[in-house]
Amino acid sequence: MEATAEVIYCANHPDRETTLRCNKCGKPICSKCALLTEVGYRCRECVRGQQAIFQTAEWYDYVIGGAIALVLSGIITPLGGALGWFAIFLGPIGGTVVAEVVRFAVRKRRGRYFAELVGGAMILGAVPVLLLPLLLLLLFGGAAGLGRLVGLIWPVVFLAMAVGTAYARLRGLTFR
Structure with missing residues (x-):
């Protein structure tokens, strides 16, 4: 019995194969798009969304x-x-x-x-x-x-x- 892994590509760079996914939204990301946080790798969009919560100035x-x-x-x-x-x-x-x-x-x-x-x-x-x-x-x-x-x-x-x-x-x- 052979196990074949599905090939996935980075959502931002469609020509790059990856096995990494954002641990919040699950979007496939390459090592260039990944940001290491305290809870794992996340995509830039999820990190920006989290930071926007703290920007409260009028x-x-x-x-x-x-x-x-x-x-x-x-x-x-x-x-x-x-x-x-x-x-x-x-x-x-x-x-x-x-x-x-x-x-x-x-x-x-x-x-x-x-x-x-x-x-x-x-x-x-x-x-x-x-x-x-x-x-x-x-x-x-x-x-x-x-x-x-x-x-x-x-x-x-x-x-x-x-x-x-x-x-x-x-x-x-x-x-x-």
């Missing part, structure tokens, strides 16, 4: 989060940068404060591009603070203006640390 949450990050960044960047090399340690604290205030304001709802928006808003909020010494250099010139440019190092370090921390706190874990 359109106005993006506006609220961006506005709060913009204002808070404009306030904390000069304060954090004025403390010199302490900016290395205070940047993550500033980013945590911004992320948690934003998270509280949007009632802990999450959006797919929310972390990127808050990070961008933080950078935009700090632009006026960072461009002021450049403007003074252009207007008045001289060695005093160059000294102000050197003074931009710590605010930029603070901002980079704060944006990275806020992004990490708001991003969470995602599967791509």
